[in-house]
Amino acid sequence: MNECDQPEPPGSDTAPLKRYRVWDLTTRMIHWALVLLVLLQYGTAEWGWLSMQWHFYFGYAILVLVGVRVLWGFVGSDSSRFSQFVHGPRGIAAYMRGTLWRKFGHPLGHNPLGALSVLALLALLLIQGISGLFASDAITVFGPLSGRVSDATVRLMTRIHEINQNILLAFIGLHIAAVLLHVLVRHENNLVVAMITGWKRLRRDPGLRFVSIGGALLLAAALVFLLWAIVRWGQAVSAY
Ligand code: HEM
Numbered sequence: 001m002n003e004c005d006q007p008e009p010p011g012s013d014t015a016p017l018k019r020y021r022v023w024d025l026t027t028r029m030i031h032w033a034l035v036l037l038v039l040l041q042y043g044t045a046e047w048g049w050l051s052m053q054w055h056f057y058f059g060y061a062i063l064v065l066v067g068v069r070v071l072w073g074f075v076g077s078d079s080s081r082f083s084q085f086v087h088g089p090r091g092i093a094a095y096m097r098g099t100l101w102r103k104f105g106h107p108l109g110h111n112p113l114g115a116l117s118v119l120a121l122l123a124l125l126l127i128q129g130i131s132g133l134f135a136s137d138a139i140t141v142f143g144p145l146s147g148r149v150s151d152a153t154v155r156l157m158t159r160i161h162e163i164n165q166n167i168l169l170a171f172i173g174l175h176i177a178a179v180l181l182h183v184l185v186r187h188e189n190n191l192v193v194a195m196i197t198g199w200k201r202l203r204r205d206p207g208l209r210f211v212s213i214g215g216a217l218l219l220a221a222a223l224v225f226l227l228w229a230i231v232r233w234g235q236a237v238s239a240y
């Protein structure tokens with residue numbers, strides 16, 4: 001059951017604040033690694049940092065991390081599971097009317113609207129990474145799978161890569177603005193600290209179940225191997 005659906009126990013508003021764990025190590029590490037890697041992606045492609053070869057390496061890392069995060073949404077800790085925080089249109093509408101906010105008090109994981117932006121960010125990162133595999137400037141930079149598809153597909157994927165980078169940027173801007181809004185207007189100073197440390201000060205035990213990082217490392221190893229095989233297969237064609 002979603003911790004947010006539990007009725008507030010009587011007197012919980014006045015219960016003392018205690019530290020409870022809300023985010024696991026896997027989700028936090030993936031989050032901050034993605035922040036750094038996405039910055040490096042814009043740096044390498046737009047601002048001449050390092051080289052485009054590094055754009056590829058960082059891009060592969062993003063694909064693996066987003067892949068692990070998506071799988072973690074099915075097999076990971078409670079607060080990271082999609083089934084725990086995806087509420088559907090009615091949940092979002094109710095949240096926006098403020099009713100759920102009053103019922104929830106301060107949400108522990110994602111609020112219903114935040115959950116939508118999480119899904120959008122993950123989807124946009126996947127689109128960006130996958131389109132990059134097929135993209136090319138047709139002069140010096142060739143995505144590893146660009147030799148395996150038609151010129152029309154390469155042009156389409158390159159276009160998607162160019163357009164989606166702006167959409168991704170807009171959603172990242174919205175995401176950071178939403179976090180700032182929660183911190184500055186709703187005074188949820190806990191929010192960013194919780195994404196760093198994993199702990200939040202709450203009045204009641206959210207009763208979350210956590211899965212150790214070992215499973216995530218296994219998933220990451222499997223995805224690294226899969227991506228390595230795909231890239232090698234793609235590049236084999238240009239070796240002739
Ligand atoms: C490239 C930039 C960023 C991306 C792609 C990104 C992506 C995400 C994603 C996917 C989540 C969901 C966490 C999960 O369940 O996996 C999330 C949550 C979060 N992010 Fe970011 N993020 C970015 C930048 C930032 C920055 C700069 C901050 C700090 C100011 C930040 C603060 C947070 C916080 C506090 C949460 C948890 C929100 C909640 O409690 O519902 N993010 N972010």
Ligand code: HEM
Pocket residue numbers: 038041042045046055056058059060062063125128129130131132133134135136137141142143144158161162165
């Ligand atoms: C989420 C990860 C990624 C981000 C944020 C990103 C971002 C960008 C940006 C901003 C550009 C410049 C586009 C322009 O000229 O307007 C670019 C170009 C490019 N990227 Fe990525 N990229 C990502 C992943 C990848 C991956 C995984 C690959 C391939 C392995 C890749 C291959 C390329 C190529 C070949 C170009 C040159 C295409 C052109 O000249 O238009 N990218 N990328």
